[in-house]
Amino acid sequence: MLLTLTVNGARRSLDVDPARRLSRMLREDLGLTGTKVGCDAGDCGACTVRLDGRQVCACLVPAAQADGATIVTVEGLADPDGRLSALQRAFHRHGAAQCGICTPGMLMAADDLLAVNSAPDHQAVLDALGGVLCRCTGYLKIVDAVLDVASNAPDPAMPEAGAAVGARVNRLDGHGKLDGRELYGDDQTPAGVMWLRVLRSPHPLADFTLGDIDVWLKITPGVLRVLTASDVPGHNSFGIYPTLKDQPVFAESFVRYRGEAVAGILVEDRAAFEALDLDGFPIAWTPRDALVGTEAGLSPAAEQLHASSPGNVLIRGRVKSGDVEAALAEAAVVVETEIDTPFVEHAYIEPECGWAARDGDRVTVWVTTQTPYMDRDEVAHVLGIAPKDVRVIPSAVGGGFGGKLDQSVQLPLAVAAWVTGRPVATLYHRPESMASSTKRHPARMTASLGAAADGRIIGFKFHGDFDTGAYASWGPTVAGRVPVHAPGPYRVPNVLATSAAVYTNGPPAGAFRGFGVPQAAIAGEALMDRAAERLGLDPLAFRLANALRAGDTTATGQVLHASIGLAACLEALQPRWDDWKPQVAAFNATARATRRGIGIGCMWYGCGNTSMSNPSIFRLGLKPSGRLTLYNGATDIGQGSYTIMAQIAADALGAPLERIDQVWGDTDRTPDAGKTSASRQTFVSGKAAELASRDLRGQILRAVNAGDDATLSFENDCVRVHDKEGERVLALTNLPVDGEGDVLVGEGTFDPPTTPLDGDGQGIPYATYAFAAQIALVEVDTELGTTKVLKMVAAHDVGKAINPTLVEGQIHGGIAQGLGLALMEEYIPGRTENLHDYLIPTVGDMPEIECILIEDPEPLGPYGAKGIGEPALVPTAPAILGAIRHATGADIRRVPALPHRVLAAIHATRHIKEEVE
């Protein structure tokens, strides 16, 4: 059908399938990849465009209905000369884009609003943006940006040399996230590639036999070839840990979870990929009774899912100090709890996607990933080639949160490219992404806490069974990290904290912002509240009295020396807490169906791998032009490492930030900066960036024999060095250049110092810890069990806020995910494999948030900085759940606190009261 329409002011005519989604037409036929696709179901709003002025989901509009219409996409917002619109610039200066995948949709929804209402109020903004999901920002900076468009405030100036660290610098990679030019995993697939669809198991545990594939190939149009386990050239196995590669690329004869990959179907082009119906694929399934939950996995009668893990226990973790039984026996107060948490889905808006191509004996994979170097090594393992023969080039990443730390598309793509010799692309659809990808571990935890009559915690006992699902993934990391963190950021002389990662037939549970610590914090902080109540102490005061301080020893025997800002966080929260208490009492004195309550959560979080080496290497090169190139392997998944690393490098060198260009994440060009996980990039990679920069500075100074206090001035063919002796000039144009065209290259490596943990978990698991406390004010409808979080105040000790705007963005986003964990998120295989049955918070669910940044410097960190990514999420759910309890008495022992669970818990307290009375 020949369509004529106006797109971003230009008349366009094209011949397309009238039933084709407008989103596909814009992206594939018109090349306007700024419009993103997250779900194809109208659930996420990433594809929002304006059609005849109105915001619509382009994924829900057939091309035919766009005939004669006027369409505006994100590419149409900026001026023709590229200058961003007032709306885009407001987003930029507010830090409203993190990963940027929802940004086009948010911009277009806001553009629709502003076209009819140039001065909208807060509620109007929420209503206009309510149809676009964001998983990174927590929405607040987006709303602030929309409300601030009219101010047309100028962009913040780029900092002078030496003033980058601590400055609210606009995200250096922000422009492309705002005008639609940023290229995500599905935005850069070349024409002419094959497409690959993965056939997946519909059963959680089943044997299968493949039928006559050749016959199916003959009768199915567009299909080129089917890849199965026997086509994997190297090892048909992968996994995070070198000794735990327990997951096959393609299952061989049976599957251990719903969503497991069985075969790869190669088709000629994208149209065939979208039309491909796998219903008739020749495979016969024999389902078996699946192990659902850790109790089933641990049952003596349970099927053994992996021969190397008897009893289905993948691994155990343990930290023991003192004598917890004796402590609990002598404690004046002992409180106990049991908590259950579910699978939680990362729900990044960009699904897994990428493409791969073979070039002789090498293969290159372009992919949305948090961990290009692990991808490189894993692809090499599966193909049976050397890591140096694999190149991984990360695309812009549309959200990760730990979910893009595992292999997804990388391996089937690499196998397909390798065995066929042809480039090949793939893209998971939303249900496929949700079924196949890793999840947060469900936890079943029991804990008890004993305190002396004077309010000192004297003992803490914890056990958590963590459902690691069908394959190991990051299960050992969770099992190891949880016992260290379970006692919370408190002085506890007697601890026994144990964990087990249990195989089941759930989806593989892997890394998700916090590696099990958010779950453990729900149990530990609930006990803190209850112990305080029993002792007649204020929950904040009780925490402050027991807060870890310099000189204290943790349960692993580690003496903490510096950067222990929990007490400062609590003290900063105290005035708000004191304000809220009488407000809540006054409200509750007159309220009928609703009640308000306040709650508090504290956390600590070790930055970097647990007792394992996790070095980062950075390079900073100097070009003959006097420009600098940062070879930045710290993958930016929206958190801001692209910006932060440059801020650190600029100041460490003494150069203006705007002098620095970057090469980002390409495993052939950037040294290994490890993975974006464990809240390690600012701390570990940031330090490596600082060291690389100092190394380059030293080379420059030595070249002109200047002292360390010299100042540098970078010009177009030289560096001018000034010190008390005067000015010296390092001419650059006559120096030899290396393969990247640099004349001088500084390199820095940092590996945080830790020691192994012994059988009792004694040792130094982390070089530094982040600390935080958050308080929540909630309102509960006691007749319906619904909870609205009204306000939160978050105090975080980040050591040093390299970029406060980005730090706040992490806190807002962490709170949004913590709120989801507390109130609505529960992944159930086969039932919540989309973004309307699986709920994440929308713009309307967010509380007001006040961020308080505490800067207790970490001596090892770059300019004192440590991590914020995961710490932002950990205290949120405990604070909200504590506030629900304060409001209603309801003791929530199973999250999420869905309305029916809250109501049941409220009713349970009434029964208890009646029994007592």
Added chain:
Amino acid sequence: MAAYLRPKRLEDALATMAEPGWVVLAGGTDHFPARVTHTPDEAILDVTALSELKGIDRMADGGLRLGAGVTWTEVIEAALPPACDGLKAAAREVGGVQIQNRGTIGGNLCNASPAADGVPPLLSLDAEVELASASGTRRLPLGRFILGNRHTARRSNELLVAVHLPAPALEATGRFLKLGARRYLVISIVMVAGTLSRTADGTIVAARLAVGACSAAAVRLPALEAALIGRPVTEAAAALQPSHLDLLRPIDDGRADAPYRRHAAATLVRRCLNELARAA
């Protein structure tokens, strides 16, 4: 590639529908979400160019005719009597603004989800649907059109062309309450819509209460409605008895369990009646 027709004349559409196998497409907001994993090759009849399906009109008898292709945004922006306040409130709860801008009343009814936001308020307005085929038109009360989960009385050769709201039901006040586990873009756990007609002294002369997401299809509450007749509107909520909800058949699912749904339905019905009593 299969056919895609977007006729401008209803008779052409109905002639097409006389042949089997056509998939009817309007706003696309339920059509495309059902085609996420792959795009089948199917014959599509796009009804968005049919003028008979457009517009909201006051009829000679005082009733309202809403074209089946009317979008939720058009409902929100239309000047409608206060009886339609519940319908408007429901329209604001359908997905996000993007969905409201494209999704249609007719599509919502034909899709027949147990949690369709449009159904309870339309039930509370005594809505009738107008179905057309090449051999003529017929009208059905909405309660007899939606037969169950994704199941309607529409014959394969019929097109839903309009929804009629009779005049008596428009002499009322209307409300809609939705319960979900988040704000915006949420499938209802329970929803309740109601209209009350009263005399000048506040005596209830007609009551129409409907509950959604608690049965395979949303239902009216006839026993409660009967009990409300003749009562002062200020005492409406007090008339509610648990037995009035006996016809609900709530299910357990990931969003809530059945006992909770029944309890929440009762709470929302009571709140709805209280709001209606307070409404002018």
